[in-house]
Amino acid sequence: MSDLVDIVTPLPPSWLPGTVGWLMLAITVAVVTLWAGWRAWRHWRANRYRREALAEWARLQADLQGEGAARARALLALAELLKRCALAAWPRTQVASITGVAWRDFVHAHAGKAADAIAPLQDLIEVEYRDAAVLAQWPAQRANDAALACRRWITAHRTPDS
DSSP, rough: OOOOOOOOOOOOOOOOOOSSHHHHHHHHHHHHHHHHHHHHHHHHHHHHHHHHHHHHHHHHHHHHHHOOOOHHHHHHHHHHHHHHHHHHHHHHHHHHOOOHHHHHHHHHHHGGGGGGGGGHHHHHHGGGGGGGHHHTSSHHHHHHHHHHHHHHHHHHHHOTOO
16 A cells, blocks of 8 residues: 555646637637627617607507597607607707708608608608697598508618718
């Protein structure tokens, strides 16, 4: 028994990269990850107005399903919401003063992926020029189509920086 030698265990392996290449790869991955996270955070922050507009849109849905004056108020509020959404994304001097045909052209020009919603959105653009009694007589389907087009534009329009 005196000839036996204790078992020697090797040192644990180092977690540090063994070559410069691995170190460079780790630094590159860390930088790219930080950059992508920063860009995602900026994108999320820049689209805050869209999230708030969609929350407002959801609150208006109950009134849109109502009859008469409630539907007229909801349609007017949707038209206002569309304008406020544009005011949040573009400079006030560019958006605040446009009305009528110029407003319609602006909405069409910046629809982006929401170009398929332009036809029903046309009704919503003209809502602010109609009497509440006329709006109260809109069929539920027409009001719903206009509301869905508004939602589509809010979610998919192109902003000046995109």
